[in-house]
Amino acid sequence: MSTLADFALPFARLLDPETAHGLAIRALAVLPPRPAPAEDPRLVVEAFGLRFPNPVGLAAGFDKEAEVPDAMLGIGFGFVEVGTITPRPQPGNPRPRNFRLTQDRAVINRYGFNSGGHGPARGRLAARAGRPGIVGVNVGANKDSTDRAADYVAGIEAFAGLATYFTANVSSPNTPGLRDLQEERALDDLLARLIEARDRLAPRVPLLLKIAPDLALAHLDGVVQVARRRRIDGLIVSNTTIARPAGLASKHRGETGGLSGRPLFALSTRMLAETYVRTDGAFPLIGVGGIDSAETALAKIEAGASLIQLYSALVYEGLGLVPRLKQGIAARLAKEKTTLAALTGRRARDIVVTPFPG
Numbered sequence: 001m002s003t004l005a006d007f008a009l010p011f012a013r014l015l016d017p018e019t020a021h022g023l024a025i026r027a028l029a030v031l032p033p034r035p036a037p038a039e040d041p042r043l044v045v046e047a048f049g050l051r052f053p054n055p056v057g058l059a060a061g062f063d064k065e066a067e068v069p070d071a072m073l074g075i076g077f078g079f080v081e082v083g084t085i086t087p088r089p090q091p092g093n094p095r096p097r098n099f100r101l102t103q104d105r106a107v108i109n110r111y112g113f114n115s116g117g118h119g120p121a122r123g124r125l126a127a128r129a130g131r132p133g134i135v136g137v138n139v140g141a142n143k144d145s146t147d148r149a150a151d152y153v154a155g156i157e158a159f160a161g162l163a164t165y166f167t168a169n170v171s172s173p174n175t176p177g178l179r180d181l182q183e184e185r186a187l188d189d190l191l192a193r194l195i196e197a198r199d200r201l202a203p204r205v206p207l208l209l210k211i212a213p214d215l216a217l218a219h220l221d222g223v224v225q226v227a228r229r230r231r232i233d234g235l236i237v238s239n240t241t242i243a244r245p246a247g248l249a250s251k252h253r254g255e256t257g258g259l260s261g262r263p264l265f266a267l268s269t270r271m272l273a274e275t276y277v278r279t280d281g282a283f284p285l286i287g288v289g290g291i292d293s294a295e296t297a298l299a300k301i302e303a304g305a306s307l308i309q310l311y312s313a314l315v316y317e318g319l320g321l322v323p324r325l326k327q328g329i330a331a332r333l334a335k336e337k338t339t340l341a342a343l344t345g346r347r348a349r350d351i352v353v354t355p356f357p358g
Contacts (some may be wrong), residue, residue, distance in 0.1 A: 001035035001057065002142060002342060003028070005014070006261075007059075007271035011349035016096065016098075017098040017099065017100050017107070017315070018095060018097065018098045019178040019316070021062075021098070025063070025067055025068055028067075028071040028072070029067050029068050029071070031071060032086065033070055033071070033074060034074040035074065035121055035132075036053065036073050036074055036076065036132070036133065037074075037076050037323075038354075039053045039054050039078075039326075040054075040326070040330045042330055042333050042334070042339070042340070043055060043078070043329065043330060043340070045078070045135055045306055045307055045340060047234070047284040047306045047307060048165060048206035048208070048231075048234055048283075048284060049076055049204065049206060050134060050164065050165070050206065051080050051341060051356075052078045052079055052134060052307060054077075054078035054326050055078055055297075055301070055305075055306070055308055055340060056075070056076075056077055056078050056174060056297070056305045056308060056309075056310070056322060056325050056326055056329075057075045057078055057079040057080065057081060057227070057286070057307055057308065057310075058072050058079070058080045058309065058310070058311065058354050059081060059288050059309035059310060059311040060081045060082065060083045060084055060136075060138035060167065060169065060210075060311075061084070061109075061311050062135075062311050063080065063082045063112075064082070064083060064084065064085070064114070065082070065115070065116050065120060065121055065124070066076075066082040066083070066085070066114065066121040066124045066125050066135075066137075067124060069082055069125075069133070069135045070128060070131060073132075073135075075319050075322055076244060076322045076323055076326065077233075077322060078106045078134070078201070078307070079133070079134035079135070079136065079164070079307070080133070080134070080135050080136070081136040081137070081138050081167060081309065081354075082121065082125075082135060082136070082137055082138065082168070083115075083121075083137055083138030083139060083140070083167070084113050084115065084138045084139065084140040084169045084172065085115050085116075085117070085118060085121050085137065085138065085139055085140065085155065086113050086115040086117060086118075086139075086140050086141060086142045086151065087117060087118050087141075087142060087145075087151050087154045087155065087158070088117050088118075088142050089115060089116050089117040090112075090113065090114065090115055090117075090142055090143060090144075091114055092111045092112040092113055092114025092115070092174075092310060093110050093111060093112035093174065094315075097109060097110045097111050097112070097257070098111065099232075099252035099255045099257075100108075100250075100252070100315065101248065101250035101252055101253060101259075101261070101263075102295055102316075103249040103250045104248050104249055104250050104253070104262060104263055105261050105262040105263075105292065105313075105316050106248070106250070106259060106260065106261030106262055106263050106264070106312065107259075107260050107261050107312045107315060108253075108255045108257045108258065108259050108260075109174070109240070109257050109258055109260070110174045110255070110257030110258070111174060112143065112172075112174040112175055113140050113141075113142075113143065113172065113174070113342040115140075118154065118155070118158040118159075119259060121137075121159075122158050122159060122162065122176075125137070125159065125162040125163070126162060134164045134165070135163065135164050136163060136164055136165040136166065136209070137155070137159045137162070137163035137165075137166055137167070137265075138166075138167040138169050139151075139152055139154075139156070139159070139166060139167070139168060139169065140152070140155070140168075140169045140175070140178075141175070141178065141222055143175055143176070148178070148181065148190075149181075149186075149189060149190045149193050150193075151166050152190060152193070152194055152334060153193050153194060153197045155168075156194060156197040156198050156201060156202070156207075157197060157201060160201035160205070161202060162203075163202070163205060164205070164206075165206040165207070165208060165233070166194075166202075166205060166206070166207050166208065167208045167210050167236060168190070168191075168194060168207070168209050168210065169210045169239070170182055170187070170190070170209065170210065170211070171210050171211050171212035171238070171239035172239060172240075172258065173212070173214075173239070173240060173241075173242045173257065173258045173260060174257060175267075176235070179212055182211060182215065182219070182223055183222075184222040184223070184225075184226055185343070187222075187223060187226045188226045188229075188230065191209070191226060191227070191230040191232060192230060194207060195207065195230060195231075195232070196235070198357065202232055202334055203298055206233035206234065207232050207233050207236065208232065208233055208234045208236055208286070209223075209232055209234075209235050209236070210235075210236040210238075210239055211223055211235060211236070211237055211238055211239065211241065211271075212238055212239050212241070213237070213238035213240075213241045213243075213264065213267045213268045213271045213289065214242055214243060215271070215350040217274060220271070220274060220275065220278065221278065221317070223235075224275060224278040224279060226245065227279075227282075227283070228282045228283075229280065232283065232355055233284075234283045234284045234285060234286065235275060235279075235285050235286070236285070236286040236288060236309070237268065237271055237272045237275050237285055237286070237287060237288065237289075237305075238264075238267075238268045238271050238272070238288060238289055239258065240257075240258025240259055240260045241258060241259050241260075241264055241267055241268070242258065242259070242266065243267065245263045245266075245267070245355025245357070245358065246358060247263075248263060260289065260290075260311070260312040261290060261292075261315075262313075263290070264289040264290045265290025265291070265296060265299075266290070266357035267289070267357045268287070268288065268289025268290060269287070269289065269299060269300060269303050269351070270303075270351060270352070270354075270356060271292070271347075272285060272287045272289075272300060272304050272305060272330040272348075273303040273304055273347070273349075273351035273352050274349040274352055275299055275304065276303065276304025276345050276348040277304075277348050277349060277352055281356045284307070285304050285305050285306060285307075286305060286306070286307045286308065286309055287300035287301070287303065287304065287305030287307070287308045287309075288308065288309040288310070289312075289314060291309075291310040291325075292310070292316070292317055292321070293324075293325070293328070294324065294325050294327070294328020294329055294331075294332070295328070297325050297328070297329060298329060298332055298343070299314065299347075301329075301340065301343050301344055302339065302343055302344075302345070302346050302347040302348070303342065303343040303345070303348050303351055304344065304348045306340075306344055310325075335344065
């Protein structure tokens with residue numbers, strides 16, 4: 001499947017990015033299901049009370065409507081996160097809202113939580129109930145909601161019994177005011193309400209929080225303190241950035257929205273290490289942002305990630321990137337005669353004393 005998809009990749013790049021992505025989802029949805037490939041046992045990760053067959057996950061945003069989680073698991077992802085899904089359908093921002101920065105191996109998007117709502121996604125996940133594989137559900141709030149915390153609670157209620165884990169996405173830059181939920185008081189209230197709902201409906205399902213890479217370190221202190229106090233299961237570091245690193249060369253570099261891909265790597269990895277040293281092992285972290293090779297995947301792990309996720313690199317590297325990442329990680333483990341657990345966070349304290357990425 002990945003070979004065919006990689007062959008089609010150059011042709012897909014001739015299309016508008018959102019159109020190309022929609023065609024890819026439709027193609028994956030009609031392919032016959034296949035089991036996940038056999039995995040190197042050295043790649044197994046125990047985190048959040050779950051057993052992941054490998055540490056390479058698909059980030060939210062690729063499969064927004066939970067249409068192809070089993071197809072992506074069949075390609076070899078160790079876990080898949082669907083969404084972000086809002087309670088009610090909403091169109092998101094006007095098109096165009098997705099831009100390839102080809103020279104920079106990056107993407108800028110300003111989708112704005114376009115979503116079909118809980119109902120259709122819930123139906124699809126209910127139809128796959130009982131199938132193997134870790135499928136997380138990333139929940140969000142409607143743009144016009146008057147009680148955004150209630151929207152996140154509604155996500156727990158809608159997908160209880162169907163999600164292997166939940167992620168609360170409070171860090172998208174494309175919904176006005178959403179990142180305000182990362183402020184300490186608002187975050188404490190949100191997590192309290194989410195944990196109450198989770199414990200009532202799905203007490204053994206992990207609850208994660210996805211944070212922005214643009215937090216000031218003092219702000220990150222507060223986020224980690226609230227997360228630890230409320231005893232959530234983990235953090236995902238990080239979402240896209242509103243920053244524009246120096247040196248971007250592509251013509252769409254000035255578009256409004258969240259930047260992902262290779263230029264996000266340095267900032268997101270630094271924030272991952274900063275988060276790791278603040279958590280003191282209280283919970284595992286998922287590292288996201290700029291992963292496009294085994295080397296960048298391993299750098300995330302050494303900065304503190306127990307698991308990793310990717311999405312934007314698939315635009316440029318194709319689905320064949322997934323087995324290449326796993327092979328490269330396994331080769332490093334064999335060469336160093338070590339384990340993923342031993343690699344996790346071993347460079348974090350060195351990273352946080354280096355100059356902050358510009």
